[in-house]
Amino acid sequence: MNTMIVRAALLSLAACAPLLAAAPAAGPAPAPAPAVTPVPPPLPAERLTVTAMPPDNPHRIYVLDEAFVNEIDARVDLFDGDTYVRLGQIDAGFNPGFNFSPDGKTTVVSTTYFSRGSRGTRTDVVEFTDNSTLKPTHEIVLPPKRAMTMPTYFNVAYSADGHFVYVSYITPAASFGVLDPAKNTVLDEIDTAGCVLVIPSGLNRVSSICESGSLLTVTLDAQGHEASRAFSDAFFDPDKDPIFAQGVPMTNGYAFLSFLGQVYEVDFSGAQPAIRKPWSLVGAAEKGRWRPGGQQIGALQRHLGRLYVSMHQGGEGTHKDGGSEIWVFDMTTHRRVARWPLAPQKIAPLLAIQVSQDDSPLLFGATDHLFSATGYSDLAVFDALTGQLRHVEKKLGQTAWLILNH
Amino acid sequence: MRSIDQLFEKSARALARGTSRRSLLAALGQVLTGAALIPLLPVDRSARAAEPASPPAKPQAKSAKPATDDPKRCDYWKYCAIDGFLCSCCGGSSNSCPPGTTPSPITWIGTCHNPSDARDYIVSYNDCCGKVSCGNCECNRNEREKPMYRPSRNNDLNWCMANADSNYHCSVSVILGVSEK
Numbered sequence: 001m002n003t004m005i006v007r008a009a010l011l012s013l014a015a016c017a018p019l020l021a022a023a024p025a026a027g028p029a030p031a032p033a034p035a036v037t038p039v040p041p042p043l044p045a046e047r048l049t050v051t052a053m054p055p056d057n058p059h060r061i062y063v064l065d066e067a068f069v070n071e072i073d074a075r076v077d078l079f080d081g082d083t084y085v086r087l088g089q090i091d092a093g094f095n096p097g098f099n100f101s102p103d104g105k106t107t108v109v110s111t112t113y114f115s116r117g118s119r120g121t122r123t124d125v126v127e128f129t130d131n132s133t134l135k136p137t138h139e140i141v142l143p144p145k146r147a148m149t150m151p152t153y154f155n156v157a158y159s160a161d162g163h164f165v166y167v168s169y170i171t172p173a174a175s176f177g178v179l180d181p182a183k184n185t186v187l188d189e190i191d192t193a194g195c196v197l198v199i200p201s202g203l204n205r206v207s208s209i210c211e212s213g214s215l216l217t218v219t220l221d222a223q224g225h226e227a228s229r230a231f232s233d234a235f236f237d238p239d240k241d242p243i244f245a246q247g248v249p250m251t252n253g254y255a256f257l258s259f260l261g262q263v264y265e266v267d268f269s270g271a272q273p274a275i276r277k278p279w280s281l282v283g284a285a286e287k288g289r290w291r292p293g294g295q296q297i298g299a300l301q302r303h304l305g306r307l308y309v310s311m312h313q314g315g316e317g318t319h320k321d322g323g324s325e326i327w328v329f330d331m332t333t334h335r336r337v338a339r340w341p342l343a344p345q346k347i348a349p350l351l352a353i354q355v356s357q358d359d360s361p362l363l364f365g366a367t368d369h370l371f372s373a374t375g376y377s378d379l380a381v382f383d384a385l386t387g388q389l390r391h392v393e394k395k396l397g398q399t400a401w402l403i404l405n406h
Numbered sequence: 407m408r409s410i411d412q413l414f415e416k417s418a419r420a421l422a423r424g425t426s427r428r429s430l431l432a433a434l435g436q437v438l439t440g441a442a443l444i445p446l447l448p449v450d451r452s453a454r455a456a457e458p459a460s461p462p463a464k465p466q467a468k469s470a471k472p473a474t475d476d477p478k479r480c481d482y483w484k485y486c487a488i489d490g491f492l493c494s495c496c497g498g499s500s501n502s503c504p505p506g507t508t509p510s511p512i513t514w515i516g517t518c519h520n521p522s523d524a525r526d527y528i529v530s531y532n533d534c535c536g537k538v539s540c541g542n543c544e545c546n547r548n549e550r551e552k553p554m555y556r557p558s559r560n561n562d563l564n565w566c567m568a569n570a571d572s573n574y575h576c577s578v579s580v581i582l583g584v585s586e587k
Contacts, residue, residue: 068539068544069539069541070541095574114573117538119573120571122572144572148567148572148574149563150562170563171567172557172567195555196555197554208555210555211556242553242556316549317486317487317548317550317551319551
């Protein structure tokens, strides 16, 4: 033990020797002490809070991320197009649809849960969320018939006065549910003779798209039961040039785009839908070469009368390919007024587009994750008047297939 | 530069097209076929080819040539209208569901062209169900695919919808027989 102590002392001295040798020999005045940096006061204690939702604004969007790679975990992401900030999230379960109440204060999600997460008893449900808090407020359990498919405006929708909510059912027999969101009840199920989806109009009408190329319109009574039904004439050819099931909202109805680029404007303001004379997005030289594609292929700025369409070059079977360009059309003259290529801006093809309805409109586009450098859906934000790219939000979601706003 | 972009995009699209979700299609169509009924369908099975041996999955590089004999690739000929995850990459094969999953009893029927023997084959596109989406080998091809108002030709619908466990896991393409012209 003593030996060890002596060795340690010697080692300490040896270690200090170089320092001693380097020390100045006596002398001059010591160097001035370095200035002391004042130590900032400690951070105050924090209080854990929950961020309040900011006031609504017309540049807020709701983006449905289907989360296809782990499909029981879909969600709606809220994003602000001015500050480029994610505002929050609404959970959306498996293969959901979603929409808004007429006043925009409520988000309704139609979805499915399994009792053991990925398996077990299936529960189909519509869930209502207060958009000012993002808290669920109530729900209505459905029969296990909900259409499990791509999200559109027409998977779940409100009547114009908010008294009814309609939910598309496919088992694969087609029908729809009529719900009372105030009393939390399912009022009825309406068979639709093979026609699918719920296109709401007025206080009590629901139209569905039929395999024959026509529309079925069911009119309900005040209790939500069927009062009458009527089929339109076939207005498109589902074999040669089908329309996309997704529509583009107009002031009094929806525009439906066909695979080859025909535009069918349908006015739903009357007792029966009125189909206007179709027009084409493409010229003779472009037909069959350029076409709309993706999931949410178009958006209309209603005040400007500008239709934005996600277009790509491709043939048959490319109708789900995202757009490599945005084409802009005047809805009055049907002329193309702009063409905005995306590749020069390093934007991957767009699967879903949406435009705001204010005086300084923004155009939003969600990229196809299979082509995004990030492997996720990125969100591009453009000036809708000029096409100027303002922002790219990387990895907004896994598979963003529907963008809604109000 | 722009032409390079277009070339890149074109090749990338072609690649992805060879890769999708619940599918398909054509010549026969219109039929919602129960899996139990498939063996009863009056189709010529004589030309049914054995499943090609599956080499390990390769990353789907944008410069890769089409590998029409590789059932782990989206551009495999039988997948001409699949939109989903390839069961071949999820523990199954192009015509078998992964262990522990359940085939969908309903589906849709289509036709794909096999370039190796220049025949058109009628195929049944079934989903495999009961587990969360596999997440591997996502494939989105849509030859002759139609929107959901034509369900017998639509690959957007979750064809597990009528299963006891209706969660979607992956998709297969099962040869039913040669499409006689």
